Amino acid sequence: VLELATVVCQMHVRLLRRFDLPIAAELVRQLGYDVHPSEMAERIGLVLVNDTHYAAVADNGETVLGLVHAYTRPALEKAFEVVVQSLVVDCQARKSGIGKLLMAAAESWARSKGAKHVVLHTRVDRNDARAFYERIGYTTIATSHLMSKSIVAS
Numbered sequence: 001v002l003e004l005a006t007v008v009c010q011m012h013v014r015l016l017r018r019f020d021l022p023i024a025a026e027l028v029r030q031l032g033y034d035v036h037p038s039e040m041a042e043r044i045g046l047v048l049v050n051d052t053h054y055a056a057v058a059d060n061g062e063t064v065l066g067l068v069h070a071y072t073r074p075a076l077e078k079a080f081e082v083v084v085q086s087l088v089v090d091c092q093a094r095k096s097g098i099g100k101l102l103m104a105a106a107e108s109w110a111r112s113k114g115a116k117h118v119v120l121h122t123r124v125d126r127n128d129a130r131a132f133y134e135r136i137g138y139t140t141i142a143t144s145h146l147m148s149k150s151i152v153a154s
């Protein structure tokens with residue numbers, strides 16, 4: 001318990017920087033997506049230049065142990081809200097409060113942007129993630145099909 005408490009005490013959340021690329025790629029890999037470093041550099045660049053996006057990491061002073069990415073989503077049919085696009089904590093550091101810390105940071109950013117709600121999609125087979133989100137106050141409000149179409153000319 002003392003060890004876990006120490007881990008969280010020393011942890012701080014800071015904005016993602018370009019030099020975080022290797023660890024960001026590793027965390028995204030743990031989330032289930034293998035992204036080539038050059039592609040990851042491009043994605044980080046797109047997120048960082050856009051002030052409607054928030055990307056932050058949990059850093060213990062020596063290493064990065066978690067990542068969150070959220071963005072604002074204005075809509076016509078419902079009030080403006082913030083969407084959490086991705087959240088991942090290093091597999092060696094889970095269940096020590098880091099996920100909660102990163103979500104608190106994203107919620108604080110959402111509040112600063114004037115949002116009244118934070119929403120997120122979680123895959124139906126990610127039972128652990130759903131239990132975590134419920135634990136920190138999120139409830140399932142809908143289920144939906146995620147549809148996609150390639151628009152690249154063949």
Ligand SMILES: CC(C)(COP(=O)(O)OP(=O)(O)OC[C@H]1O[C@@H](n2cnc3c(N)ncnc32)[C@H](O)[C@@H]1OP(=O)(O)O)[C@@H](O)C(=O)NCCC(=O)NCCS
Pocket residue numbers: 030031087088089090093094095096097098099100101121122123126127128129131132135136
């Ligand atoms: C889901 C995830 C981000 C949670 O981060 P974490 O750092 O392990 O979670 P925390 O330690 O901050 O947990 C916060 C609370 O949720 C609880 N919790 C965490 N995981 C849980 C689980 N699987 N089942 C039940 N409760 C859980 C913790 O016990 C804690 O409760 P407490 O406040 O009463 O102590 C992390 O497990 C992860 O990266 N998983 C893989 C990637 C993933 O699924 N991401 C989400 C994609 S939508």
